Amino acid sequence: MGGNQRFSAVQLSQSAHLSLQLPYVSFGLGRLPNFIDSITVFVPLPLIPSSAGSQNKYEVLHSTWTMLIPNSKLYVIPYPVNDTSMWRNILVVTPSRNIVSTAIVLLSTCFIVAITTTILHCLERREDKREKIREAHRFHFDAM
Template identity: 45%
Template sequence: MQRGKYQPLAFRNTLDYDANFVKVIVLTGLDNKQNPERRTPLGRKKRTYGTNLPGPRITYTTTTQDGDQQCGSSVQLPQASYFALQLPYTCFGLGRTPNFVDQLTVGLGSKLRNWTQLIPNSQIIVVPKPLNEPSHWKAQLFVTPSKLILMSVVALGGTCLVIVFIILVLYIKEKREDKQERLQESHRFHFDAM
């Protein structure tokens, strides 16, 4: 190798698109009976959801921009005692598809529960309580807004301002025409008055 032949280079990725994801965590739903009931500042009962649950199977299905079916499946915390420790949640990368997640299925043993039409770029917390009644399992959706939402609000606001400006211009024009018409009417000679 010759000295000075190789140079380190850096590439800055400036692609301006959102990569969508869905993050799911399944909790135990256990609470500590020894602690007194806690209240929020507004007086509502504070919810406790327990800790992350090892073993639930999480599957999602969505439609890509090309119209193809995209599926993914994972197990939450397949292991946590040796090698690299896993994250307490399951994260699915959806790519550039801005579509809803058509179906999310959470399974514990032989029990399954489906949720439909979930928003991408969100975190879903599932509380499977009671375990033997999947119809009572709760899911809470926490949305992470992206830059596209801000751009959409700006575009909507700009459109509304343009429409308001057009309405004002037409309103002022109509008022002027009405004033001129009244002025011409008052200057017109009425033969009926003779």
């Protein structure tokens, strides 16, 4: 719609042995040709609870990457957890069939335009020849 859109995804914890959850979160724009302005990754770290209170408090670490491209997957490796400057992101570009279909549509459009131009050019030349023949058969009063 022309404005910014926000999206969030949550990776579930994997505390069970042989859990069926994926070790990453996958989301994206799908087949839309839009760019992602920025993506921010947050990792909450539980602080050591104090003996006086039983409330768990969290420290939230985050890192932001900007200008990502569509039709790609982004893998963020937040390791070491305490140092956000060492977090890595791996961008895997996955070309799709849209490139082939776009090329086919472009070539077919160029072919149709070329055929139409050729047909119109031939019709114009034919009309010019007819006009020259009519002009040649016309009686010129200036010649008298």
